[in-house]
Amino acid sequence: MALILNIETATRNCSVAVARDGQVLAYREIAEQGYTHAEKLHVFIEEVMQEAGVALTELEATAVSKGPGSYTGLRIGVSAAKGLCYALQKPMLAVDTLAVLAHAVSVESGLIIPMIDARRMEVYAAVYNAAHEEVRGVEAEILTDESFGDYSGPIYFVGDSAEKAKTVLTDVRFQFLESVQFPSAKVMANLAEKQFKKNQFVDVAYFEPFYLKDFMITK
Structure with a gap:
């Protein structure tokens, strides 16, 4: 029964869930017009861990939405996941963003x-x-x-x-089905659990988000 932290930031929805054996224990998410992931993400991580009554050191893996999606959103989510995995010496899972959306x-x-x-x-x-x-x-x-x-x-x-x-x-x-607009860490939890059981981990040092298209700067 793996305890996994799930991070979804590929779209306007900043979403975090902690789950055990694929069952969500606590989650936070908010989809705002302006991307506030940098402000909300770490607060949400702290809040879901407290609500679930578990410590970061108890995590067995961190899962992150790998894309495609917002360049900035993906970078923020992946950076946070990598930081946690490095600090805790735990493996990282990367879950397809569109698969998360489809499974909703x-x-x-x-x-x-x-x-x-x-x-x-x-x-x-x-x-x-x-x-x-x-x-x-x-x-x-x-x-x-x-x-x-x-x-x-x-x-x-x-x-x-x-x-x-x-x-x-x-x-x-x-x-x-307009009630489902954004991928959610709540849905990601079950997919991450399946990947965990199959040892489908990514290399924390070299993993990069799946942008699909090159980042372009416009005026």
């Missing part, structure tokens, strides 16, 4: 497509079946009225791109 919903049939906003009409997206098995890996794509047209059956979209996606994705097969 359950459907009887069809496909789940988690999407993360990448500005303008671009999104980071992957495709999962109803059993949460990956059908298509992560891609950065420009949304058009032809997007995802090759897939049959009902398609459920989750993520923070619904508003712009609905302007072009108008097929009757498409359903937008």
Whole structure:
């Protein structure tokens, strides 16, 4: 029964959960328009540990959302996870951000497509079946009225791109589950536990977030 700290900062949602054997003991999260991860993250970590009644030294691993997502958000989360792992001499787990988003919903049939906003009409997206098995890996794509047209059956979209996606994705097969906008550390907990049991750790020294696209500075 592993005690794992889960950190999710790939989007506007700054989310932290501590879980034992995949069951969440305590969590904190907030999704604000302005990114406040640098201010909130370490406070949230301290609060969830206190609420769960466990010490950092009792952790058996730290899990972090690996991306894709916000460049700044990912850097903050990964830096915090690395610092904890170095200090505590514990292993680190990296969980796919879109997998976390997809696992936030359950459907009887069809496909789940988690999407993360990448500005303008671009999104980071992957495709999962109803059993949460990956059908298509992560891609950065420009949304058009032809997007995802090759897939049959009902398609459920989750993520923070619904508003712009609905302007072009108008097929009757498409359903937008707008109650799920951001990946959460609460959902990450179970995925991290599975990776822990399989010893799917990453190298703390050399791990880098999965940005998918190069960071660009704009005026």
